[in-house]
Every structure is written in structure tokens, then in C-alpha cells.
Amino acid sequence: MLDFKRLENLSLQCRGDILKMTHVANSGHPGGSMSSIDILVTLYSFANVDSKDPWKENRDRIIISHGHISPGVYSTLAAYGFVDRDEVISGFRHPASIFEGHITRGIPGVEWTTGNLGQGLSAGVGMALAGKLKNSSYHVYVVMSDGESAKGQVAEARRTARKYNLDNLTVIIDYNDIQISGHAKDIMYVDLKSEYESAGWKVIEIDGHDHKQIYSALNIAKNDGAPTVIIAHTIIGKGVSFMEDKPDYHGKPLNAEELEKALKELGIENDTRKYIEIREKLPIKEHENVKKSYKVSINTGKYRIYNDKTDNRSALGRAIADLAVINDNVVAIDCDLKGSVKLNYLDKERPDRLIEIGVQEHNAATLAGALSVEDFVTFFADFGVFGVDETFNQHRLNAINNTNLKVVVTHCGIDVGEDGKTHHGLNYLSAPTAWFGFKVIVPADPNQTDRAVRYVAKEYGNFVIAMGRSKMEPIKKEDGSLFFDGNYSFTYGKMDVIRDGKEVAIFTMGSVVPHALNAVEELRKEGVDVALINVSCPLELDEEILTRYGREKILVVEDHNTFNGLGKLIAAKLFEMKVLPDKFQKIGLDHFPVSGSYKYLFKIYGLDSEGIKKAVKRLLED
Numbered sequence: 178m179l180d181f182k183r184l185e186n187l188s189l190q191c192r193g194d195i196l197k198m199t200h201v202a203n204s205g206h207p208g209g210s211m212s213s214i215d216i217l218v219t220l221y222s223f224a225n226v227d228s229k230d231p232w233k234e235n236r237d238r239i240i241i242s243h244g245h246i247s248p249g250v251y252s253t254l255a256a257y258g259f260v261d262r263d264e265v266i267s268g269f270r271h272p273a274s275i276f277e278g279h280i281t282r283g284i285p286g287v288e289w290t291t292g293n294l295g296q297g298l299s300a301g302v303g304m305a306l307a308g309k310l311k312n313s314s315y316h317v318y319v320v321m322s323d324g325e326s327a328k329g330q331v332a333e334a335r336r337t338a339r340k341y342n343l344d345n346l347t348v349i350i351d352y353n354d355i356q357i358s359g360h361a362k363d364i365m366y367v368d369l370k371s372e373y374e375s376a377g378w379k380v381i382e383i384d385g386h387d388h389k390q391i392y393s394a395l396n397i398a399k400n401d402g403a404p405t406v407i408i409a410h411t412i413i414g415k416g417v418s419f420m421e422d423k424p425d426y427h428g429k430p431l432n433a434e435e436l437e438k439a440l441k442e443l444g445i446e447n448d449t450r451k452y453i454e455i456r457e458k459l460p461i462k463e464h465e466n467v468k469k470s471y472k473v474s475i476n477t478g479k480y481r482i483y484n485d486k487t488d489n490r491s492a493l494g495r496a497i498a499d500l501a502v503i504n505d506n507v508v509a510i511d512c513d514l515k516g517s518v519k520l521n522y523l524d525k526e527r528p529d530r531l532i533e534i535g536v537q538e539h540n541a542a543t544l545a546g547a548l549s550v551e552d553f554v555t556f557f558a559d560f561g562v563f564g565v566d567e568t569f570n571q572h573r574l575n576a577i578n579n580t581n582l583k584v585v586v587t588h589c590g591i592d593v594g595e596d597g598k599t600h601h602g603l604n605y606l607s608a609p610t611a612w613f614g615f616k617v618i619v620p621a622d623p624n625q626t627d628r629a630v631r632y633v634a635k636e637y638g639n640f641v642i643a644m645g646r647s648k649m650e651p652i653k654k655e656d657g658s659l660f661f662d663g664n665y666s667f668t669y670g671k672m673d674v675i676r677d678g679k680e681v682a683i684f685t686m687g688s689v690v691p692h693a694l695n696a697v698e699e700l701r702k703e704g705v706d707v708a709l710i711n712v713s714c715p716l717e718l719d720e721e722i723l724t725r726y727g728r729e730k731i732l733v734v735e736d737h738n739t740f741n742g743l744g745k746l747i748a749a750k751l752f753e754m755k756v757l758p759d760k761f762q763k764i765g766l767d768h769f770p771v772s773g774s775y776k777y778l779f780k781i782y783g784l785d786s787e788g789i790k791k792a793v794k795r796l797l798e799d
Contacts, residue, residue, distance in 0.1 A: 242297020303547025385409025494519025561602025
């Protein structure tokens with residue numbers, strides 16, 4: 178049994194630390210931190226976590242979804258010896274300190290970087306699923322706010338937890354009924370109890386400031402055989418009379434006079450001058466890197482050779498299934514598209530490694546990222562327009578968490594054809610540039626696709642592999658043999674010279690490569706000497722190839738928007754390298770395309786062999 182008097186004293190100390198650090202920083206969220214602090218103090222005492230070994234594999238996972246209560250989290254971690262208390266109070270929100278404004282994964286005791294509200298439960302579901310897949314005994318706790326519960330992604334995560342019967346998952350909601358603009362019930366009412374009950378969860382309601390009730394509820398939830406939510410009724414600013422139930426203190430630190438009054442009311446010494454002096458001596462620089470990762474252990478298996486016409490997505494699905502059959506740490510997430518993204522191979526050969534989320538892309542993307550930090554090579558498969566555009570912020574947060582996620586998107590560009598402009602994903606290069614650290618691969622044919630999938634599986638980090646929908650002939654050398662043959666090994670950042678030439682250099686990628694190759698072959702018959710360069714890694718351009726061909730007449734052809742696609746990337750790189758092409762032209766999409774067969778669309782927008790030939794001739798004539 179816990180020493181509840183000790184918990185009360187720790188909560189009191191933490192309330193003082195919350196007020197001090199936000200005052201010293203003149204920034205932060207004291208109100209919500211004080212309403213959550215009794216929950217946090219009890220939880221970190223109850224859960225299987227250890228400050229002496231904070232990353233032990235069998236530890237319980239604690240995710241704080243409302244990351245703005247970082248003062249509460251940091252003060253709790255300091256109270257239990259995970260971090261240094263003086264460093265927390267003096268360094269909070271300073272660039273040289275790891276204790277940022279919202280909690281950061283990699284700080285001992287912090288499992289997930291949060292701040293974008295509504296994503297924490299999805300991350301918790303991902304980690305709970307990982308526990309089930311590993312047959313591990315750890316429990317996952319997600320602490321979240323009532324205000325973020327209005328988000329649709331929360332409902333998506335609830336349904337997933339029930340579907341997979343995640344009895345190793347407990348949610349604790351800080352129900353203080355306050356958010357930035359006022360009382361939560363007035364801004365967007367959410368019937369928390371009914372919504373969780375209708376999703377099949379067990380529900381416990383408690384006083385969120387009573388340590389005994391919190392402890393009892395945690396104990397029940399851990400052993401009741403179902404995903405459980407604890408609705409903890411709290412008061413914002415609890416412990417300081419003039420702060421209680423006041424929306425103003427959600428994100429407002431106390432001034433010196435208010436701080437003195439509050440600390441006196443709590444019976445805590447006002448020693449903030451000490452921390453201000455420490456802070457003044459901190460250097461103005463970036464803090465140390467706290468990113469977490471792990472060494473990937475995987476057998477990439479025997480690659481496949483495709484001699485006949487097929488689609489890249491089939492090679493993708495086939496490779497993922499191959500990997501899962503021989504590795505227990507490979508898993509794929511599907512959003513009701515397994516037949517289209519070709520995860521049906523995996524479903525047939527290793528169904529226990531296919532997580533079916535349904536039409537819940539936001540939840541799926543966050544869940545996949547969380548799974549990937551639990552030693553699972555995780556593939557998140559979707560159409561380009563959903564897996565990239567719709568889930569932009571989820572992948573941005575995955576990048577911030579330094580996940581090991583493989584976003585594999587099919588039906589990119591206008592190769593999806595008849596589905597029309599709502600499904601033409603035209604940002605599969607540009608969007609990942611904003612997810613710092615993500616690498617992008619756009620394979621040219623099924624053989625390169627197979628090798629690329631096996632490559633990313635063994636490399637820790639975040640990748641996008643983007644491809645179209647249609648079947649294509651394998652790329653061949655001039656002698657008719659396979660270009661990406663049995664001797665080919667994928668190297669990230671290396672361009673492939675499909676054909677050499679001196680008059681014009683065509684740079685292209687993905688679905689356009691076969692059309693460009695046909696154009697080159699036809700132009701050669703007409704006596705035009707054209708080089709064809711496959712750019713499979715457009716975010717890390719091959720300087721050697723650009724130096725060799727960059728001063729020629731250049732034509733960039735892409736099934737992507739031209740405003741921030743391959744053409745812009747190559748032009749910028751050439752400028753940086755001080756390489757000036759004789760002429761430079763790009764062909765792609767500069768408006769939303771119409772609906773129709775991809776063959777018609779490629780013709781309309783100049784991406785077919787005839788359009789590419791005409792563009793080359795214009796370059797030569799101008």
C-alpha cells in the first residue's frame with residue numbers, strides 16, 4: 178500500500194515547483210499542471226517505472242497527451258529522481274535546457290513528445306498493441322485532458338483499443354472543465370462517460386485530487402480485463418485559492434506578487450531568486466540531443482526478380498509479406514485498403530502482423546509511429562493523398578519523436594487516374610520536406626521497389642516510399658537485360674543513369690520513368706542523343722550525376738506538383754552547386770487535374786512519351 182501522506186507532501190512540493198518554474202521562465206501552463214499533479218504523483222508511484230533504470234524493457238509506459246502540463250510532469254519526475262530538480266526549475270523553456278515547453282521523448286520518464294492535442298491516446302494504443310505483439314506484461318497509461326477529448330482522433334483510438342481488447346491500456350482524464358477560452362462544457366460539450374461506454378470501455382469516476390481514490394482506480398483498471406478510462410474530476414489551479422477554476426491561469430504564469438501570495442498559501446519557501454540566477458548563466462544555444470532510437474535487427478531475406486509487367490505496389494506488398502514471414506518484428510498498418518496497397522499478401526501469410534484500423538488515417542498514422550519505437554519495423558500503407566496529405570501533422574509529430582516508421586504510399590500523382598482530383602496525391606515529395614529527417618524514395622519499377630523496401634526495413638529512421646497504381650514493364654538496359662538485376666543493390670541518394678546522352682538530360686522518377694524511356698528510345702532513332710536519369714531519392718540529390726549532366730539542356734518530368742517538386746529541388750541544388758544548365762524546363766502538374774484514365778491524363782499533361790518527346794524538341798529548338 179502506498180504512503181498517501183508522502184504523496185500529499187510530494188504533490189504540495191510539485192505545486193510549488195510548477196509555480197516557480199513558470200514564473201522563472203515567465204511562460205508556461207501552471208493551471209492545468211496543478212489540476213493534474215495529484216494524478217501524476219500517484220501514477221508515477223503506482224506504475225512500474227524506475228528512476229534508476231528508466232528505459233528498462235518491462236517498464237510501464239506513461240504517455241501524457243496534453244503535453245502543455247510539462248511543468249507538472251517535470252516536477253513529478255524531479256520528485257521521483259528521474260531528473261534534477263534545480264535544472265528543471267531554472268531551465269524550463271530555456272533553449273539550452275532539455276525541459277522544453279511541451280514534454281519531450283527521451284527525457285527519462287517521458288515516452289512520447291506531445292503538444293498537438295488529441296494524439297496521445299493513439300500513441301498509447303500503439304504501445305499497448307506492441308505489448309500484445311511482444312507478449313509483454315507492461316501496462317500503458319495515457320493521461321489526457323477533457324478539452325482534447327472533443328477531437329475525432331480520440332474517438333478513432335477508443336474504437337481501436339476496444340477492437341483489439343487492449344486490457345493493458347488505462348486512460349486517466351483530467352476533467353477540470355477548463356480550456357483556453359473558458360469552460361469546456363461551453364466550448365464543445367463532450368459526454369465523456371457515455372462516449373467511452375458506447376465504445377465498449379469500462380469507466381471509473383473519481384475525485385482527481387484524492388490520492389487514495391486515484392490509487393484504487395488505477396489498481397482496478399489494471400486488473401479488470403478491458404481498456405478502462407478513469408474520469409478524474411479536478412479543479413484547475415488546485416491548491417491556490419485565487420487560481421482555482423480560473424481559465425486565465427491555463428497558460429499564464431504568476432507575477433512576483435502573485436507568486437509570493439501563492440507560495441505563502443501553500444506554505445512553501447519562495448527561493449525563486451536562486452533559480453533566476455542559475456538561469457541567467459545558461460548559454461544561449463540548442464540543448465543536447467535527447468532523441469531515442471534502437472539498433473534494428475532484421476533479416477531482409479532473398480530479393481525477388483520481376484521479369485514481367487507488374488505494378489510497384491504488388492512488389493511492395495510482396496516484399497513486406499516476405500519480411501514478416503521471416504521476422505517477428507515486422508508489422509503493417511492498413512486503413513481498409515489492403516487489396517489496393519497489396520497488404521493482402523501479408524494478410525494471407527502472416528495475418529497476426531497486419532493491424533487493420535479501418536478508415537481512421539489520423540489514428541493509424543500516430544499509432545504506427547508509436548509501434549515503431551517499440552522495436553517494430555512498422556509499415557504504414559495508404560494511398561498517397563491520405564497517407565501523406567491527410568496525415569501531415571501526425572507524421573510531423575512522428576518525426577519529432579524520431580520514430581522508425583516506413584510510410585508506403587501507392588496511387589500517387591495522377592496515376593490513380595479516374596478517381597479524380599480528390600485522390601490525386603501531388604505532394605509526396607513536398608510534404609515530407611517539412612517532416613525533418615524523413616527520407617523519400619520513389620522507385621522506378623518493381624525490382625527497385627523490392628530492393629527499396631528491404632533497404633528501409635534494415636535502416637532505423639523515417640521513410641516515405643511513394644509509387645503509382647498502374648502496371649509497368651521492368652526497366653531494361655540497352656541490351657534488353659534488367660537494369661535493376663540480381664547484382665543491383667539499392668543505395669540511398671544514388672541516381673541511376675538509365676541511358677547516357679549528350680544533347681539533353683531528362684531527370685524523372687516513379688511512374689514517369691517508363692514513358693520517358695520510350696521517349697528516349699524514339700528520339701535516338703531520330704538521331705537525338707538524350708540521357709535519362711532516374712531520381713529515386715529526390716530529397717538527397719546525387720551531386721556526381723548533377724555535375725556530369727547539370728550543364729546540359731535539362732528537362733525534369735514529374736507526376737507531382739511543379740511548385741515544390743522534383744524540378745524545384747534540382748534547380749535549387751544546381752544553384753547551390755554553382756552549376757548553370759544551358760536550358761532548364763520542367764513538366765508536371767500546376768493545377769488540380771481532371772478525372773480520366775491515367776493514359777489520357779499523362780497525354781493531356783505532357784507526361785507520356787509523345788509529350789516528353791515534344792518537350793525535348795522544344796528545348797533543342799529554342
